[in-house]
Amino acid sequence: MSGGERWRILRLHVEDQIPLTALSRETGIGLRTLQRWHQLYRDHGITALDPQPRADAGIRRTGGELVRFIEHLALTRPRPAIATLHRLASTEAERQGLVVPSYATVRDIVQSLDPALVTLALDGPIAYRDRYELVYRRRADGPNQIWQADHTELDILITSAVGGKSDRPWLTIVIDDHSRAICGYTVFTGAPSAMNTALALRQAIWRKTDPAWAMCGIPDVLHVDHGSDFTSHHLERTAIELRIRIIHSTVARPQGRGKIERFFRTINTELLSTLPGHLRPGDRNPHPALDLAALDQAIGGFIGMYNARPHRELGVSPRDAWVANGWLPRMPDSLEQLDGLLLTVPKNRVVQRDGIHFQGQRYLAPTLAPFVGHTITIRYDPRDISEIRVYDRDTFVCIAVDEAHPNLRLSLRDIETARRARRRALRHTINDRILTAVTRDEPRDVAAPPHRRRLRTYEEDE
Numbered sequence: 001m002s003g004g005e006r007w008r009i010l011r012l013h014v015e016d017q018i019p020l021t022a023l024s025r026e027t028g029i030g031l032r033t034l035q036r037w038h039q040l041y042r043d044h045g046i047t048a049l050d051p052q053p054r055a056d057a058g059i060r061r062t063g064g065e066l067v068r069f070i071e072h073l074a075l076t077r078p079r080p081a082i083a084t085l086h087r088l089a090s091t092e093a094e095r096q097g098l099v100v101p102s103y104a105t106v107r108d109i110v111q112s113l114d115p116a117l118v119t120l121a122l123d124g125p126i127a128y129r130d131r132y133e134l135v136y137r138r139r140a141d142g143p144n145q146i147w148q149a150d151h152t153e154l155d156i157l158i159t160s161a162v163g164g165k166s167d168r169p170w171l172t173i174v175i176d177d178h179s180r181a182i183c184g185y186t187v188f189t190g191a192p193s194a195m196n197t198a199l200a201l202r203q204a205i206w207r208k209t210d211p212a213w214a215m216c217g218i219p220d221v222l223h224v225d226h227g228s229d230f231t232s233h234h235l236e237r238t239a240i241e242l243r244i245r246i247i248h249s250t251v252a253r254p255q256g257r258g259k260i261e262r263f264f265r266t267i268n269t270e271l272l273s274t275l276p277g278h279l280r281p282g283d284r285n286p287h288p289a290l291d292l293a294a295l296d297q298a299i300g301g302f303i304g305m306y307n308a309r310p311h312r313e314l315g316v317s318p319r320d321a322w323v324a325n326g327w328l329p330r331m332p333d334s335l336e337q338l339d340g341l342l343l344t345v346p347k348n349r350v351v352q353r354d355g356i357h358f359q360g361q362r363y364l365a366p367t368l369a370p371f372v373g374h375t376i377t378i379r380y381d382p383r384d385i386s387e388i389r390v391y392d393r394d395t396f397v398c399i400a401v402d403e404a405h406p407n408l409r410l411s412l413r414d415i416e417t418a419r420r421a422r423r424r425a426l427r428h429t430i431n432d433r434i435l436t437a438v439t440r441d442e443p444r445d446v447a448a449p450p451h452r453r454r455l456r457t458y459e460e461d462e
Contacts, residue, residue, distance in 0.1 A: 003050035010037050010049070066093055066101065067109055074110045075121040082107050139178060143322045144329055146177035147219040149200065151192040152264045155279040156272045157288040158295050160189075166277075166288045169295060171267070172196050174204040175260050176215060177223075179321035180311050182263070182303045183215040187296045194234050197224075198342040199381070205242075205342075206335055212304065215322050217329025221245045238341045242332065263306075271302045336396045339379065339389065350375050356388070356400055363388050363400035371397070 009027055012018045013034070020038065024031040040048040070089050073080055080088070086106040093100045101109075120128040140146040150173060157166040167189040174184040184204025188196050207216045222244050239246045272278050275298060277288035290298070307319045314321050332338040349356050351371040355364040358378060368390065377391040378400075390397040 001051070003046065006037055006049040007041075007046055010034070010041060013038065014041065065096065066098055070101075070106055070109045071113060074113060075118065077122050079122055082110060085110065140176075141178065143176055143178050143181075143215075143324065143327070144217045144219045146221045146223060147174055147183065147204070148177060148223045148260045149174045149197060150225060150260045150264075151196070154187075154272060154295075155268055156275060156290075156295070157277040157279065157286055158189075159288050159291050167292075168279075169292060170196070171264075171299065172200040173260055173263060174200050175263060176219075176318075176322055177259065179215075179318045179324075180259060180263075180314065181215045181307050181318035181322040185299065185303060187292060187299055189292060197235060198238070201238075202338060202342045205332065206338060207331075210304070212308065212319070214319060215307070217331055218242050219244060221247055223247050223249065225249050241341050266306070267299070267302060271298065340391065340394065340396070347378050348375050349378050355403065356390070358388060359385060361385065361402045361404065364403050365390070365398045365400040367398040368400060 009023060009029065013020055013023055020031060020034045023029070024034055037049060066089060069092050070085060073085050073088060082103070086101070086103045089106050090100045116128065116132045119131055151170055152173075154169050154171050156169070158169055159165075160167045169187055169189050170192055172186045172188070172192070173182060175181070176183055184200045184202070186196055186200040186203065205216060205218055208214075222239065224246060225248065236246065238244075273280075275290060275295075277286045277290060279286055308317050310317050311321070332341075347358070349358060351368055351374055353372055355362045355368065356376075356378065357363075358380070371390075371392065374392070376397065377394075378388045379391065380388045386402045387399050390400055
């Protein structure tokens with residue numbers, strides 16, 4: 001309580017002659033306290049009512065041995081609760097013949113410990129390193145000097161193209177370190193792979209059809225983590241051909257990818273939370289309504305808005321920061337060259353008289369006629385295998401189209417999922433037929449057991 005507040009209470013006695021006993025009852029302040037205030041006022045005036053700091057303020061009055069005992073317990077893993085620490089400290093004080101510390105004293109001793117010391121003692125060196133070691137954060141001097149690429153599993157469920165099931169998709173992002181601009185992305189289902197990374201890089205490097213999405217070119221440095229998709233020989237060979245230096249972040253230390261991690265949080269809180277099928281905390285059964293194409297379109301629209309709006313740290317939009325004063329990015333010679341480097345690892349096939357056979361599909365093109373009986377190289381986009389690219393000794397020949405589904409876009413994963421579902425259905429049918437035949441051949445006068453085990457012919461059968 002300040003000196004002014006004390007005087008407003010004491011003035012009722014000094015000027016209005018209200019007894020101190022009555023003031024004590026009305027204000028709840030002890031009579032001895034009011035008498036002490038009155039004596040200070042009479043001896044030294046109103047200024048004497050100001051609270052005076054303790055002469056021993058900041059000086060711990062608990063013995064050094066007992067303080068070290070409390071600190072030792074507080075730095076022991078697992079740390080006891082404060083109430084347990086107080087009880088143990090009281091027992092130790094009585095054993096040493098010292099004054100028993102109060103609960104507040106024990107709490108103050110624990111809270112005065114260096115947080116870094118507590119983290120190192122209780123959480124270990126990794127937690128201490130991530131929280132307290134200095135991380136050198138820098139911004140690239142210009143656009144396309146440093147790009148970052150990473151994956152994240154999105155907090156949303158979408159409908160699957162096969163079987164009416166739901167999938168949890170992944171998102172791969174390529175971001176420019178200098179401008180924070182999103183240069184490329186890809187949305188997919190299934191585990192991250194080198195192909196997903198290659199598709200995101202393909203979009204990031206090549207010119208977009210949307211003139212507002214100006215970001216393109218080949219970066220000088222690409223920051224990635226140690227995932228198998230980022231350490232593949234395919235990506236290494238592509239980086240050598242495009243003269244990109246790949247830098248892998250330190251294992252289990254993701255601080256170097258903080259900018260892309262922040263964008264992942266942004267897209268989750270600002271976009272996914274507004275879409276059907278969003279996985280909210282505690283909601284384990286959301287109702288998916290979007291398919292992969294619709295989610296891809298929604299994310300593409302959000303990225304366009306993100307690149308155009310002012311960035312809080314930059315003061316300008318990522319697009320304007322990337323364009324800057326005008327400059328020419330380093331580009332590949334052609335899209336065909338880029339595809340030849342970034343699409344899948346080459347697969348050799350022999351051209352048959354009825355076309356190219358791949359993944360159970362048959363691909364045709366008029367320009368394949370001279371290559372019948374010859375071994376060629378094919379490359380394909382796993383998100384859409386309705387067509388494949390054909391190469392002869394690294395020379396692009398043509399695009400061959402799936403004859404059975406010329407106008408249907410099917411991913412390789414969709415086809416594999418449909419095939420597995422078909423095989424499971426056939427196996428269940430076989431099991432049912434075998435069980436029916438066995439039951440029919442049994443003697444009719446022998447009662448069948450009430451719970452007969454179904455004959456299993458494949459270990460994959462459920």
